[in-house]
Amino acid sequence: MNEARLAVRSLAATRGPATLFRELSFELAAGEIAAVRGPNGSGKTTLLRCVAGLTRPDHGEIQRSGALLFSGHLPGIKDDFNAEENLCVALRMRGLQPGEAAIHGALARVGLESRRRVPARRLSAGQRRRITLARLALDDAKLWILDEPLAALDADGEAVLGQLLARHLESGGLALVATHHDLPLARAAREIRLQP
């Protein structure tokens, strides 16, 4: 299998009349993580959506190899499904069909074992975020694009995300993370700074 890689060259994007960023270039190789930082409205989400292929940039080029997992502001969790079903549906969309044991294991790992049959509408914001974490635990995508993954998570949830990120990077994955917080990682992430 090819090594996962992400290359962004002279990317530019605008939102209405405002230019968010121009001539933005960076590269990530296997095992690397980059934190996208900048004040509100500086284009972090737009950059992530461009890299994921959801938003078309005004200029520039993005080269990706390897499957992609995007976790945006909106978690894509259905209120009427419980944690287990939400997880199953999300994974089936990615073409994965994990067994019941794997699903249970992942939900136990993020601390949702006892609440896995509860409809998502009765889960708190942090617990819903944890369903997304369980997705990270089961998905084999090499490129993770995470938008504010620490929002609504408590210290324990941050630790789980840290473990997942560390394992992902060790296995040759790469990650692009937009966040205002410090990432729960032993080593420092590369920084991509966006100016307003």
Add this chain to the structure above:
Amino acid sequence: MSGLAWAFSRDLTLAWRHPGEAMLTLAFFVLVASLFPLGIGADPQLLARVGPGVIWVCALLAAFLGLPSLFASDHADGTLEQMALSADPIAAWVSGKIAAHWLSTGLPLTLLSPLLGLQYGLPADALVTLGAALLLGTPVLSLLGAACAALTLGARGGGMLLALLALPLFVPVLVFGAGAAEATAAGLSASPHLSLLGAGLLVAAVSVPFAVGSAIRIALD
């Protein structure tokens, strides 16, 4: 094909969890179709004459009711983004969603229509034609409606805009659908009407999912 399968089973499960929405569509259909005899009088000949047209207009409006939420709720909670990023082609899962939508709204309307036809005193052969025409016509309504629903995603006042877009597009389906039952009632063959409805269904089934896919990509941009 896997995209079609997961979207279909997911949407059908969601519809099953909320039977209220499908029931509302059906209740609307039955209520409006039952109001007409009260409004225009109980002359049996008149009712048999207008029956197919009235039932078709009611079915068309009822089928329209569920359209605004077809993509909007998935768009609002971020599921549409995840679907767009899935490994399956966008047209595949869009087809799955539309098929699930038809199964939870269009099919019940079709099954109920002979009952309403009896209310209007339609002869037995006209009832059969009415059912057949709805069976061919309601999927076209779901497909055309889905294209309009995708186009109005994210637009303010989307519901009203959707009505303005979709209802004129439904006109050919209404003309041929109601025409089929009327032809049978007049002693003519309904097959030209049904053939045209079938042809429309084939064209829509092949082309609409791609149009919906492009519209969703634009809405997500």
